Amino acid sequence: MDWILPHAVSSYAGDIDAIYYLILVITGIAFVVTEAALVWFLIKYRGRPGRQASYIHGNTKAEIVWTAVPAVTVVVIGLLSGSVWNSIKGRDSVPAGAIPIGVHAKQFEWNVTYPGADGQLGTGDDFTVRNQLHVPVDTPVVVHLSSEDVIHSFFIPAFRVKQDAVPGMHIRVWFKAMETGEYELACAELCGLGHYRMRAAVTVHTADDYQRWLSEQSQTVALQER
């Protein structure tokens, strides 16, 4: 559904969008009902000479109804949201076997560290590329997020992923891209005068392309280091 929200390309984006549309329907109904009642009352009970307003102080049954109905509705929305939240950001939500990628934010760039051939971060064959995030399609990726200086926020709108990068903290956030193509990574937290241009290109490759890109890059970096 690209009706209101832009095209979504991560595994859980559909779940987020579904909750959004559910809330849109529920709040839409609440909006129409209350605003229609407001306008209707304003027209129907507009002041006219000789008319007397009803001397009413309230109605307990009505109070109970309009307390209970919103209460049940919002708790249901809360519970539905909760399960989606846990599947995306919960403690154990990172899928097993996800490719680890380090993202170190600093004013005003994204330093992306790839694990190299051994698939492990923190080993000798790691290499770092600035402002380019390359990931394979249909494969979970876990980003190890950190910050050099101030708070930044890792935001890929097409993936519906956002997570603050906090100096002094190491935060994991994962996603699985479902379609190859070019996307954008933006900083969503005001981080200084270059905040607006803290942008990185996100490329989703096929699995083969990703491996090819990875080996090309590690060779380039290895040559540079020699």
Next chain:
Amino acid sequence: MASIAAPVEHDVGHSHELSFVRKYIFSTDHKIIGIQFLLMSLLFLLIGGILAMLIRWQQGFPGQVLPGGGVFPETMVSDGIILPEFYNSLVTMHGTFMVFFAIMPLLVGVFGNYLIPLKIGAPDMAFPRLNMASFWLAVPAGFLMIAGFFVIGGSAAAGWTSYPPLAETSEYSGVYLGQQLWCVSLIVLGLSSILGATNYITTVINMRAEGMTWFRLPLSIWALFITSILVLLAIPILSGAVIMLLFDQTIGTHFFKSATGLPILWQHLFWFFGHPEVYILILPAMGVVSDIIANGSRKPIFGYHSMVYAIIGIAFLGWVVWGHHMFQSGMNPTLGMSFMISTMVIAVPSAIKTFNWLGTLWRGNIRFHVPMMHACAFVSMFVIGGLSGVYMASTPVDIYIHDTYFIVAHIHYVLFGGSLFAIFGAITFWYPKMFGRMMNPFWGKIHFWLTFIAYNATFFPMHQLGLEGHMRRIYDASRYDFLSGTHGLNVFISISAFVLFASQLIFVLNFILSWFRGAKAGANPWEDTGLEWTTPSPPPHGNWPATPTVYTPPYEFSVPGMAQDYLPQDQSKDMVTAGQPAKGG
């Protein structure tokens, strides 16, 4: 208690002996202080509005020469182009001025001061000198905040939320003294708010007139009373956090520095203050709107007791929802669950209030005076602002819309569509009491309709901007391909915002001209039931020759068997029907 607290100079007979300075500048009269707060905060509202126009120029017309931009120094606007560092100052100071120096004093400072003694039947506040100190602390706080624009490095530029480490070191923010002035100003303003709140709480508890029981208090007073408790508890948390931030900036402490402290601690402290603050900014608006809607509908407020309990419920729940500002901050995601549920639950008392307002309109005999139009707009816009809150409360949806224009749309639906419409309504409603003259109703209606239309044209499309992923506080959206489709919408929003700003000039003119030329107002021009309408407009020093006695609940409109459709609180039905005519009118 009243006799202990009321100082000597409030004996009515002595009022004419006061010098001009003591009467109008360093005044201890709550009515004068209320009007002083009104003039001060309307000025800041104007300044905040001008900053908003600059923001909208940059968003609608990035890279184009700002008309009149030549008045700014090169460090702010270079060759007519707003600089990114100045843009960050603009969003920071717009938020700061509007929240702390416009909306909050307009509601708490103005109507807390003006209405509490007049509506509970007291000659003045419990602590008139404390009251004066409260105003005269707010003024230098405002000057300190404005001073930021005139120091090297410019004003604070880390957002009105001032997240460290950005807010802490000039190395990161490029701002030197401005960030510290921001802290000092808020510390001084906090002291002002604490003094004010102490005063309001004491006054409501101790100085109610005979017969003014708790459940005969108008909802505006209930709201201001509960708000004052929130202020007294929340502001010291902000002050403490800001003092820690100031120490980090100046004397090398490490409360929020990443090496040894926690940047996220600031967010916990700020929002533990900040969410009650949201209700400080909306509860008094709900209170005055309740008064105006009962008056306009000519009916008792529907479900008065539910309304009181809803105010208390909102105030209580307001303390346990702060984490919903921090879902994506790196806070433990399990906490996100509990904060989501508490946030969802706070929608319930808000819904109760909305339905009770609708219940009040139902079977009424509605008078569409200007305050009533603003009050109905408040209800209508608060519904949108309240419902849009559900999206952010939902943690998964918040992942996407957090820090986007959706949030900007939401806060403006609550603070402009909500609070500011209530403020316009309340100013128009109590203007005759304050100044003895009516504001012009024709221009009042023109102002209302232009504001209502331009306001919605400005802020409703911001929801869609946010849903496109448009981040808030970014200087130039054209840097991003995924935002290339939003430019047209941004232009539309900016033009609407300019119309919105221009419409406010009608209000300014109406406000100033009516002061001198408005139609003379009687004691009770709106035919209201409140105690403040039983004394002349404007009320004399000491408010009443003799303290009134209260016989009835607050909103006795359209009582059966009476000739007039309102029963002032200082009279009972028997007194009126026995032939004593109602005072005022």
